[in-house]
Each structure stands twice: as structure tokens, then as C-alpha cells.
Amino acid sequence: DIVMTQTPLSLSVTPGQPASISCKSSQSLLENDGKIYLYWYLQKPGQSPQLLISEVSNRFSGVPDRFSGSGSGTDFTLKISRVEAEDVGVYYCMQSKQLPRTFGQGAKVEIK
Amino acid sequence: EVQLLESGGGLVQPGGSLRLSCAASGFTFSTYTMNWVRQAPGKGLEWVSAVSGGGDVTFYSDSVKGRFTISRDNSKNTMFLQMNSLRVEDTAVFYCAKDETGRGYFDYWGQGTLVTVSS
Secondary structure, X not given: OOOEEEEOOEEEEOOOXXXXXXXXXXXXXXXXXXXXXXXXXXXXXXXXXXXXXEOOOEEOOOOOOOEEEEEEOOEEEEEEOOOOHHHXXXXXXXXXXXXXXXXXXXXXXXXX | OOEEEEEOOEEEOOOOOEEEEEEEEOOOHHHOEEEEEEEOOOOOEEEEEEEOXXXXXXXXXXXXXXOEEEEEEOOOOEEEEEEOOOOHXXXXXXXXXXXXXXXXXXXXXXXOEEEEEOO
């Protein structure tokens, strides 16, 4: 199975400041079709997960542009340019290059 | 509006069985791969199983293979997860998720249903 490792697992951010979460995969997520099947999901407190970013860097419909994704191969990053109170929750990266789909441990973002 | 509504969770003893349902609306159900993802209390997300749009292709995580069976009834826009030989470690909230592309693009999730396995 592909192991997804996120760092840090917890971060406390002042509103308006940037935040960054790293996700590393145990093997390359580059598929034969040239795509990289790396996704970011956010689970807000008491809610179901929601899709933020698909294929490394594509924001899902309605996701604010303060969220951005980058990376290649095995190293990926989710950045929030200016954290807002509504961004609190646990952020998960997930790979779907191969089965089983695997998630990172989750990174909890709190507001200072 | 896309809606996914899970049901069927509850308390069951170890070794018991439970059948979860996910009722879908707001999209052409038979076109999309559907998934089950679970979350143990206070833990992270774990992908469990997937079924193709036609229901003929299924996938399972090793942790549930041989015990769980995923299926769907496209005439009723409903997906199922038959869970047998349940273990304490299966205790979790089970979410159904629609996969837009069949490659992990879980664009819509249900609210989840809690399965508790305990004696």
C-alpha cells in the first residue's frame, strides 16, 4: 500500500497568516496517463469531509482561491494564503494512483 | 442538488452482521463509482470499498475483504454495504462518497452512519 505522511499533524495559526501542510507519499503518484492522483480533503468539526483540491492543484468548485496545492512525484503541499476562522478542521491528503486509496493521518488546523 | 443519505448503522455484537444503505439523489446514479469510507472514533479516514457504476466491478481494503460485500441497486439509486463477522475494530462512522472520475475524486459525501461493535 502507498503510505501517505503528513506534517505537521497540528498547527495553530493567527487569522490572516499563511499556513502550509506537507504530504509525502511512499512512492511516486505519477500515473501512466501523466496525471498525479493526489487530493486534499477538509473535515470541518462535526461535518463530513469535503473535497478541496484534485490532482495536486485543481480547486474544487466553490473553494476559495486562498487555498492552493502544489507538488510532484512524492512531495505535495497545501497552502492557505490567509487563514480564516472557517478554515479550522482536519486536512487530509489522499492518493488514488492505486488501490487501496490511502489517506494521510490528517493535519489539524486551529485558530490562535 | 446531490444528496447522499446513509442509514443502517447501530450497535451490534462482535461476530454479528449489519447492512448499510446509501440513498442517492440529484445525479445519474448509475454513471458513477461509489465508495464507502470509514472513520473510527477520534481517528482518520480509511477507504473501505468501491463499486463501479454498473455494479459489476468491486474493490475492497484488505481489512474488510472477505467479510464485507458492496453492491448497488441502480433502479433504486441505492448502494449497500453488507458487513459480516464484525469486529470491535470495525467501530466507525461510515460515509458513502460519490466518485466523479472513478479515481478518488470524492466530490460529494453523505453525513455518515455510526456502526458500533461491542459486547
